[in-house]
Amino acid sequence: MISRHQRILFWVLIGCILAMASLLFWERERARDRVSALADATPIDAPYTNTESITLDLANDSDGSITGVTRQIALPDEATARARALLEHLVAEYALPGSPHPLQSGAAIDDVFLLPLPLNGHAIQTSTNPTPTGATPTSLVADPNALQPQSPGGELAVIDLRSNFVNAHPSGVEVETLTLQSIIGTLHANLPQIEQVRFLVDGQPRETLAGHADLLRTYPSRDTTVPDVAP
Numbered sequence: 198m199i200s201r202h203q204r205i206l207f208w209v210l211i212g213c214i215l216a217m218a219s220l221l222f223w224e225r226e227r228a229r230d231r232v233s234a235l236a237d238a239t240p241i242d243a244p245y246t247n248t249e250s251i252t253l254d255l256a257n258d259s260d261g262s263i264t265g266v267t268r269q270i271a272l273p274d275e276a277t278a279r280a281r282a283l284l285e286h287l288v289a290e291y292a293l294p295g296s297p298h299p300l301q302s303g304a305a306i307d308d309v310f311l312l313p314l315p316l317n318g319h320a321i322q323t324s325t326n327p328t329p330t331g332a333t334p335t336s337l338v339a340d341p342n343a344l345q346p347q348s349p350g351g352e353l354a355v356i357d358l359r360s361n362f363v364n365a366h367p368s369g370v371e372v373e374t375l376t377l378q379s380i381i382g383t384l385h386a387n388l389p390q391i392e393q394v395r396f397l398v399d400g401q402p403r404e405t406l407a408g409h410a411d412l413l414r415t416y417p418s419r420d421t422t423v424p425d426v427a428p
Contacts, residue, residue: 253383256376263422270286285306287380301361308357373410376406380394
């Protein structure tokens with residue numbers, strides 16, 4: 198016969214086991230959240246010890262302007278890593294409280310690719326005079342629409358945005374255009390060899406940023422703090 202004292206001790210042990218299991222589950226979820234936060238966090242400057250003055254072209258939704266501001270930031274030397282770090286710092290500015298162009302926090306740039314210009318392009322030229330065998334001769338000719346550099350060493354920047362950033366981006370002609378102009382202007386101010394800019398989302402072409410701004414066209418790299426002048 199089990200005594201009353203043994204029954205109380207048994208249920209106390211059961212309660213302790215359940216409490217420990219709940220605590221372990223809670224700690225595991227906290228650790229998972231911390232790992233996820235680190236994976237999506239903006240890259241920190243720890244690996245790069247020397248800070249330098251860089252220019253971020255920041256957008257302002259209230260007046261539709263782009264303003265260049267100077268920041269002291271440590272950046273890598275390699276060009277593609279440098280471009281990605283620049284844009285991550287730019288998006289991080291927009292996630293700060295009171296931002297004039299508020300965007301969702303977290304990683305926005307999956308990668309940046311820099312391609313030397315001109316891009317090799319060819320078109321098929323078909324002759325109207327058939328060969329003796331009756332076949333129509335064809336030949337490869339230079340594609341007149343291929344992107345050409347404006348100066349030696351010109352590059353095309355292909356920016357691969359993350360879908361979670363794009364899907365959470367506010368919709369509207371002006372707010373979307375300001376984001377693209379801010380990205381383009383920041384690259385132009387810090388990496389002058391970039392002459393053209395294109396956008397992908399998760400490695401794939403996408404028609405618009407959030408329903409309005411065109412992501413299929415190739416944008417010229419320029420100083421976006423100066424408004425476009427209508428012809």
